[in-house]
Amino acid sequence: MALPELTIRPAIEADVPTILALIRVLAAYEKAAPDAVPITETLLRESLFGTTPAVEGLVARLDGEVAGYALYFHNFSSWRGRRGLFLEDLFVRPELRRRGIGRALLREVARIAIERDCARMEWLVLDWNRPAVDFYRSLGAAPLEEWTTFRIAGPALRALAE
Numbered sequence: 001m002a003l004p005e006l007t008i009r010p011a012i013e014a015d016v017p018t019i020l021a022l023i024r025v026l027a028a029y030e031k032a033a034p035d036a037v038p039i040t041e042t043l044l045r046e047s048l049f050g051t052t053p054a055v056e057g058l059v060a061r062l063d064g065e066v067a068g069y070a071l072y073f074h075n076f077s078s079w080r081g082r083r084g085l086f087l088e089d090l091f092v093r094p095e096l097r098r099r100g101i102g103r104a105l106l107r108e109v110a111r112i113a114i115e116r117d118c119a120r121m122e123w124l125v126l127d128w129n130r131p132a133v134d135f136y137r138s139l140g141a142a143p144l145e146e147w148t149t150f151r152i153a154g155p156a157l158r159a160l161a162e
Contacts, residue, residue, distance in 0.1 A: 004063050006101060008108045011057030011069065016045045018066050019057060026091045030126060055088060058108055060101050068092035070105045072112075080119040085109060087123035102135065124149065 011019060020041055027037045047054045060068040071088040087109055092101045113121050125132045133143070152160060 004099070006067070006099075006104055007061045008058055008104055009061070011048060011059050013045060013049050015057070015059050015066070015069075016041050016048065019048075019059070019069050019071075020044050022066070022069055022091055022093070023089065025093070026089060029094070030129075058105055060092070060105050062096060062099070062101065066093075067096045067101050068105060070109055072109050074116075074118075075122070077119050082117065082119040084118045084120045084122060085113040085116075087121060090123070097131075103139070106139065 020039065023039065023044075024037055048057055055071050055073045057072075058070045059066060060070075068091050070090045072085050073088065074083045075086045076082075077084055087106075090102060090105055090109075092105070110121060123136075125136060127133070
């Protein structure tokens, strides 16, 4: 019996519909309201492959089937004076978890961060997502418990800008 073949590669435009479908599965897993994910294929395509891409992506395939994805972008550390990588999404289809796919995706993002001389990688995880928290801790990642994430969006963002 042959072992399953896992490949990790950069996302291509043809992956956009599949990545979008997985983003919606991730949103459901994270208990988001159905209207909380207004992204479209057009917006995702522009974000990944447009004139000024905002994000980069990786796709994991197991025996030729899409098993998961990672989306990441650069941020900056003023204290270190260097770029970092922010991992926006790391997602593996639920039925394919615990096979090393998430670790392989994260390893590839880390390799890219090192190759680009990034000072660090960061990401957010919901505090109730114990499997993810435990997984990240097992890799040597540590939560930044003294930091609070703030967000402003929608009407409040528009009001602040006026």
